[in-house]
Amino acid sequence: MDEGPRTGAVSGTPVLHRWNAVLWVLLGLLPPAIATADDPTATRTGVLVLLGAFSLSYALAALFPDQPYLGPHGHLYVLALGMGGVSYLMGGGAALYVFSQPHFWIYAAGPAAAIGFSALAAIVVVAGDLLRAGPDGWWTELTTGNVVAVPLAYAGSVLLGLAVRRMTAESEARARRLADELAGARRRLADIEAESLRRQGATEERERLAREIHDTLAQGFASIIVLAEAARTALAADPGRTAQQLRSIENTARENFAEARALVGAGPHSGLTPGPVSLTLRRTLDRFAEDTGITLNAELGEVSCDQPTRIALLRCLQESLANVRKHAGASTVAVVLAQHPYGIELEVTDDGGGFVVEESRGFGLDGMRKRLAELGGELTVTSSVGDGTLVLAVLPSKGQM
Numbered sequence: 186m187d188e189g190p191r192t193g194a195v196s197g198t199p200v201l202h203r204w205n206a207v208l209w210v211l212l213g214l215l216p217p218a219i220a221t222a223d224d225p226t227a228t229r230t231g232v233l234v235l236l237g238a239f240s241l242s243y244a245l246a247a248l249f250p251d252q253p254y255l256g257p258h259g260h261l262y263v264l265a266l267g268m269g270g271v272s273y274l275m276g277g278g279a280a281l282y283v284f285s286q287p288h289f290w291i292y293a294a295g296p297a298a299a300i301g302f303s304a305l306a307a308i309v310v311v312a313g314d315l316l317r318a319g320p321d322g323w324w325t326e327l328t329t330g331n332v333v334a335v336p337l338a339y340a341g342s343v344l345l346g347l348a349v350r351r352m353t354a355e356s357e358a359r360a361r362r363l364a365d366e367l368a369g370a371r372r373r374l375a376d377i378e379a380e381s382l383r384r385q386g387a388t389e390e391r392e393r394l395a396r397e398i399h400d401t402l403a404q405g406f407a408s409i410i411v412l413a414e415a416a417r418t419a420l421a422a423d424p425g426r427t428a429q430q431l432r433s434i435e436n437t438a439r440e441n442f443a444e445a446r447a448l449v450g451a452g453p454h455s456g457l458t459p460g461p462v463s464l465t466l467r468r469t470l471d472r473f474a475e476d477t478g479i480t481l482n483a484e485l486g487e488v489s490c491d492q493p494t495r496i497a498l499l500r501c502l503q504e505s506l507a508n509v510r511k512h513a514g515a516s517t518v519a520v521v522l523a524q525h526p527y528g529i530e531l532e533v534t535d536d537g538g539g540f541v542v543e544e545s546r547g548f549g550l551d552g553m554r555k556r557l558a559e560l561g562g563e564l565t566v567t568s569s570v571g572d573g574t575l576v577l578a579v580l581p582s583k584g585q586m
Contacts, residue, residue, distance in 0.1 A: 205287045206243070213284035214239065217271055224275075231274045235267045246292055257292035261302045264288060269309025276317050278310045279334040286342040296350055300343055307339040433476050461487055462495045463522060466502055470520060473506045480517045488524040494580050497556050498522070498531050501564070501578045504549045505533040513537025513574060524582060528562070531578040539568045553578070 214236050221229040242260035249256035264285055272278030286303060293299035311332050413434060463485040474481045490498070502520065509515050515537030523530050554564045562580035 201287075202291065205291065209243075209284050209288070213281050216280060217275060217278075220275065228274050232271055235270050235274075238263055238267055243288075253294075258294075261289060261292055265302050265306035266309055268306050269313040272310045272313030273317050274313075276314065278313065279338065282306060282310050282335055283338045283342075286338070286346070289342075290346045290349070296347060299346055303339055303342055303346075307335050310335050429475070433472070462490060462498055463487060465495070465499055466520070466522060469499065469502055469506070473510070473518075477510055479509070479515060482517065482519040483521075485520070485522045486524060488522060488529050488582075490529055490580070490582065493560055494529065497560055497562065497580060498529070498578065500556060501531055501553050501576070502533065504553055505576045508549060508574075509533075509535045509537060512540070515573065526582075528579050528581045531580075533576045534573065536573045539570050539572045539574055541570060542566050542568050 217232055218236055221232045224232075242263040246256045246260035253259070268278050268281055268285065271281060285306070289299045289302045289306070293302055314332060466485055467483065470481050470483050473479070506518070509518055513535045515535035517536050519532075519534045521530070521532040550564070550566060557564050557578055557580060560580055562578065565577040565579075566574065567577070568574035
């Protein structure tokens with residue numbers, strides 16, 4: 186018989202195994218044990234020994250599932266041959282044969298082995314019954330009792346076992362298909378998620394570049410345009426002022442060039458020279474006052490912060506001053522930089538015309554908010570028409586870098 190790996194019809198279903206064990210003990214083993222209570226001692230002892238051998242081989246099959254002859258197949262040989270002994274001693278073994286059928290399908294290596302073991306058991310049960318009846322009782326046994334019941338039970342068990350195995354195989358195939366479909370769906374979801382993350386990263390990078398261009402190059406070009414227009418107007422009337430404006434144009438163009446190189450990764454980040462951030466902000470304020478003639482009041486305290494925070498402070502100041510230049514019509518601007526226990530504050534106040542904050546749709550304010558939010562900071566803009574504007578940037582304190 187086939188000694189390959191066990192693939193019985195109901196293998197791998199422990200719940201069915203337990204129910205089969207309970208039914209086998211109650212309906213297969215106990216009735217013969219009880220029926221021999223009034224039999225002669227030799228008969229009763231022989232039946233009990235065989236029933237004990239069945240129980241022991243069943244236990245070994247459960248303990249050693251990977252060792253065929255000590256475990257599963259050993260149990261089937263003991264069961265098939267032992268039932269012939271029970272049939273010979275008691276004169277009947279059909280009930281034990283019927284309730285032992287699941288064992289052949291659970292512990293055999295496959296359908297062919299299960300059919301073979303079941304056939305072997307049927308043959309020895311019938312043989313045991315015929316031997317007990319003797320030649321004079323053969324005809325009676327051939328037409329009644331075990332000799333009739335056992336073949337019928339064998340045929341039914343084969344049909345039922347094959348049907349159960351087919352249903353189990355179909356169920357396992359469906360489970361495998363579902364598992365494959367689930368794995369495929371997970372792979373597709375992973376691909377979609379990866380693509381979404383890639384697109385999100387690309388979008389965030391575009392937004393970052395747009396914010397950097399707006400805060401650096403665009404502001405620089407706007408300054409150049411304003412200075413060029415002023416220089417052209419004052420060319421004849423005030424040559425000294427024109428020369429100053431041309432120098433500002435030159436400096437702004439150089440800074441824009443440096444910013445462009447930084448954005449494409451071809452040079453160091455411009456706009457932040459070595460030294461305290463207050464010095465960098467002071468140079469920006471001086472340039473603004475020189476270019477616009479607006480009165481500046483600045484209180485720039487010493488603050489300790491890392492490079493991203495320094496960049497955020499500079500960009501917020503540049504954007505605020507650019508808005509003052511383009512929109513406020515202010516005559517005075519006040520700037521305060523201070524460090525507090527809860528963080529660093531940059532406050533820019535002007536006495537210009539103001540605006541309705543809720544109606545503002547400019548890219549600059551949104552860019553400042555996002556830049557500060559990335560560092561755990563916050564931007565507050567307070568303004569109303571005719572009352573000027575206050576811009577307050579708050580960033581958490583970090584160690585100096």
